[in-house]
Amino acid sequence: MLRALDLAEALDEGDITPQAVLELCAQAIAAREAELGCFQHLDLDRARILAARRPRGPLGGLPVGMKDIIETAAMPTAYGVPFYRDNRPVADAPIVVLTEDAGGIVPGKTVTTELAFLSPPKTRNPHDPRRTPGGSSSGSAAAVAAGMLPLAFGTQTSGSVIRPASFCGVAAMKPSYRLLPISGVKPFAPLLDTLGLMGARVADVAFGLEAITGRALRVDGQDFGTPTFGVTRMPFAGSAEPEAEAALRRAIHALGKAGAKVVDVTLDGRFAAAHDAQRTISLFEAAQHLAFEHRRHPEALSATLRAALDEGRAIPVVEFDAARSVANKARKATHALFEPIDVLLTYSAPGPAPLADTTGDPRFNRLVTLLGLPAVNVPGCRTDEGLPVGLQVVAAFGDDQRALAAAAFLEGALAVSEAA
Numbered sequence: 302m303l304r305a306l307d308l309a310e311a312l313d314e315g316d317i318t319p320q321a322v323l324e325l326c327a328q329a330i331a332a333r334e335a336e337l338g339c340f341q342h343l344d345l346d347r348a349r350i351l352a353a354r355r356p357r358g359p360l361g362g363l364p365v366g367m368k369d370i371i372e373t374a375a376m377p378t379a380y381g382v383p384f385y386r387d388n389r390p391v392a393d394a395p396i397v398v399l400t401e402d403a404g405g406i407v408p409g410k411t412v413t414t415e416l417a418f419l420s421p422p423k424t425r426n427p428h429d430p431r432r433t434p435g436g437s438s439s440g441s442a443a444a445v446a447a448g449m450l451p452l453a454f455g456t457q458t459s460g461s462v463i464r465p466a467s468f469c470g471v472a473a474m475k476p477s478y479r480l481l482p483i484s485g486v487k488p489f490a491p492l493l494d495t496l497g498l499m500g501a502r503v504a505d506v507a508f509g510l511e512a513i514t515g516r517a518l519r520v521d522g523q524d525f526g527t528p529t530f531g532v533t534r535m536p537f538a539g540s541a542e543p544e545a546e547a548a549l550r551r552a553i554h555a556l557g558k559a560g561a562k563v564v565d566v567t568l569d570g571r572f573a574a575a576h577d578a579q580r581t582i583s584l585f586e587a588a589q590h591l592a593f594e595h596r597r598h599p600e601a602l603s604a605t606l607r608a609a610l611d612e613g614r615a616i617p618v619v620e621f622d623a624a625r626s627v628a629n630k631a632r633k634a635t636h637a638l639f640e641p642i643d644v645l646l647t648y649s650a651p652g653p654a655p656l657a658d659t660t661g662d663p664r665f666n667r668l669v670t671l672l673g674l675p676a677v678n679v680p681g682c683r684t685d686e687g688l689p690v691g692l693q694v695v696a697a698f699g700d701d702q703r704a705l706a707a708a709a710f711l712e713g714a715l716a717v718s719e720a721a
């Protein structure tokens with residue numbers, strides 16, 4: 302994989318040029334794109350012109366992928382469906398502008414699932430092409446994992462950043478709700494939709510987010526102390542597969558060896574109720590925000606999406622409002638939850654990537670997304686077959702740097718454990 306922070310430092314020192322970095326991406330794309338299908342639209346010629354101009358800013362010319370529900374004026378935005386194939390937005394989404402202002406180059410649009418829902422896309426997992434890369438940010442996760450991009454944006458409504466990052470073995474962050482501007486991104490459920498960033502390591506993601514937002518988020522070269530981790534298995538979300546439980550146990554052991562305090566945390570009934578409420582909110586809002594597609598192009602939508610939108614339309618307003626109330630109560634309860642701990646540690650996904658006839662289950666991500674909390678996928682664990690299994694680090698709302706710092710601590714502890 303391409304390490305964004307290392308490349309940015311090399312660019313800053315003049316040890317490599319933006320053109321050379323782009324060619325590293327182009328070589329990886331040439332080698333594996335036909336097999337993996339990470340891009341919906343790719344324009345390397347345009348990217349080469351931009352790279353030759355030596356973009357200024359902290360990214361220094363680093364290529365950054367944009368999930369194909371993020372609107373771009375220079376490239377089509379198809380939202381994962383054929384009837385938008387030739388759609389040309391008149392303006393860039395703010396996140397595109399911020400990325401380019403920071404010195405990033407957008408060489409292409411990464412594949413998303415159908416309107417960012419659950420139907421499996423064409424993209425395949427770089428570690429085993431028979432398996433899913435996850436959804437809906439499938440192309441972004443696979444492209445970073447395959448060395449095609451050092452950074453790539455995805456979005457999460459249930460688990461669409463953390464889950465594919467776990468399946469593909471890359472680091473990723475879903476920041477606090479609305480830390481990144483979501484306008485110009487095709488909505489699914491605006492009360493939940495959140496932009497997130499993927500990279501090779503936690504430090505790469507933190508660097509990219511700081512460069513683009515201007516917030517103090519970097520974690521490299523700093524001592525944040527030794528965090529206290531609260532472990533939860535979210536029993537109300539269902540059971541994890543043996544590989545995910547093994548990864549969690551390994552993380553707990555590695556943290557203990559690294560000197561971190563690890564305690565068990567029980568999430569009470571308010572959080573269990575909020576976990577269930579997430580689906581109601583998601584489907585109700587999806588039925589509203591995809592009403593045009595549902596009405597005008599029903600035959601072009603998958604049976605899975607049509608059924609979900611039908612279900613969303615049938616949800617009474619009073620039930621939706623009740624679900625929002627449940628969510629608000631759980632959000633308030635998080636203040637006390639994080640008083641004795643720095644971060645929560647739990648599963649990123651139920652297990653390793655399943656076969657490509659599904660995008661996997663977001664059940665361990667639903668609650669965190671609903672609460673709007675910053676979450677980081679930490680890579681570093683593998684099954685006996687070599688498939689990645691990630692771990693999820695979650696902090697209090699607004700404590701994004703704390704989440705990244707604790708995630709980097711865990712990533713380092715796992716690396717030491719692996720080397721021992």
